[in-house]
Amino acid sequence: MNEIIFFGRNEFPILIKNEPEEITKPIQFKFENENENEKQIKQISSGNTSIIFLFKNGKAIEYLHENDSNQKPEEIQIEENIQKVTVGDDIEAILTKEGNVFAKGEDINSKNPKEFINISSLIEDINDRIIQDIVCGEYSIYLLTSNQNAYGIGLNNFGQLGFDSKTLKRTEKPILMMKNVSKIFSGNSSRYVFLLNSNQELFGCGFNGFGQLGLGQSRRKEDGIQKLTKIQNIPKGKIIDIQCGGWHSIMLIENENETENPKRKLYSCGGYEYNGLRKNEIIDEFTEIKSSLFENDDDILDFSCGDYHSLILTYKGKMISFGDNESDLMKIFLVIMFFVEI
Structure with a gap:
């Protein structure tokens, strides 16, 4: 059973009907004329211009950000079983069970931006065309192959593909990073990226004007970090996850020394309004987020960064939020959460 909770700017009127433009309290959402397939949601990905719902049967439907309340959702016509979906600002990518990636958007396919194309088939090395994972940045898509190689496609205006933005503004063909x-x-909503290697060494590139990459004040650059750079001074422990907002990043570290019940801690860097550290300054290196709301008797299960805000979910089912609450400033207009009862 799925329970979908919605709050934020209501700019998808076909989804959330008879509600105000700004929904300040979480409300439950159900599909109109819900069928059995739509009760088995596997994943939801949302951005400025679209939302994709992925179901456990390998099908997906897309809602566009339009003001027409009569707009009908479109089933994404991919013959292969869909395993994962990811949405950026005006780009979308789909990973299938067969390891193919289909994507669309102006920065991916300028000739026909509304048509999904197989971008994994454009990789020059035919041995790298089976894709294991996909991640969207704001205007770029990142592919992780079964050979553990990372590729990027889309915009590179801040060096978010790891190349000099003056010589490579964007690419419609995946390039090895x-x-x-x-x-x-x-x-x-991020114009930067982190890559973690098998030795737990972290590298990053892209927009770093607010210290989002954790490189330190001397490395802060408004025009971006143009090549992959090793992130120093990473907190001790295993990196479990990193979430990237527009202006801040949050890292989840697990203390491997505590074998019986390893403790997870959150570290943040970036713009002070959104990083959860309550310091009136930009934080240029990853710094622990401390709060009595998730210490001692609870632990971090999951977390997510929006453009200007963050959400934390604890093992006890407690939801914690911080950041900018002025929805008229948000570039990500909604937050959707879902819990699957197994």
Whole structure:
């Protein structure tokens, strides 16, 4: 059973009907004429211009950000079983069970931006065309192959593909960024990316005007970090996850020394209005977020960064939020959460 909770700017009127423009209290959402398939949601990904719902049967439907309340959702016509969906500002990507990636958007396919194309088939090395994972940045898409190689496609205006933005503004063909990659981290409002290798070494590139990459004040650059750079002074422990907002990043670290019940801690850097550290200054290196709301008797289960805000979910089911609450400033207009009862 799925329970979908919605709050924020209501700019998808076909989804959330008879509600005000700004929904300040969480409300439950149900599909109109809900069928059995729509009761088995696997994933939801949302951005400025669209939302994609992925169901457990390998099908997905897309809602566009339009003001027409009569707009009908479109089933995404991909013949292969869909395993994951990811949405950026004006780009979308779909990973299938067969390891193919279909994507669309102006920065991916300028000739026909509304048509999904197989971007994994455009990788030059035919041995790298089976994709294991996908992540959307704001205007870029990152691919992790079964050979543990990371590729990028889309905009590179801040060096978020790891290349000099003056010589490569964007690419409609995936380009190799780094080898020996275990995880890729970015966000649908982020113009930067982190790559983690198998040795737990973290690298980053892209927009760093607010210290989002955790490189230190001397490395802060408004025009971006143009090549992949190793992130120093990472807190001790295993990196479990990194969430990237527009102006801040949050990292989840697990203390591997505590074998029986390893403690998870959150670390943040970036713009002080949104990083959860309550300091009136930009934080240029990852710094622990401390709060009595998730210490001692509870632990971090999951968390997410929006453009100007963050959400934390604890193992006890407690939801914690911080950041900017003025929805007229938000570039990500909604937050959707869902819990699946197994």
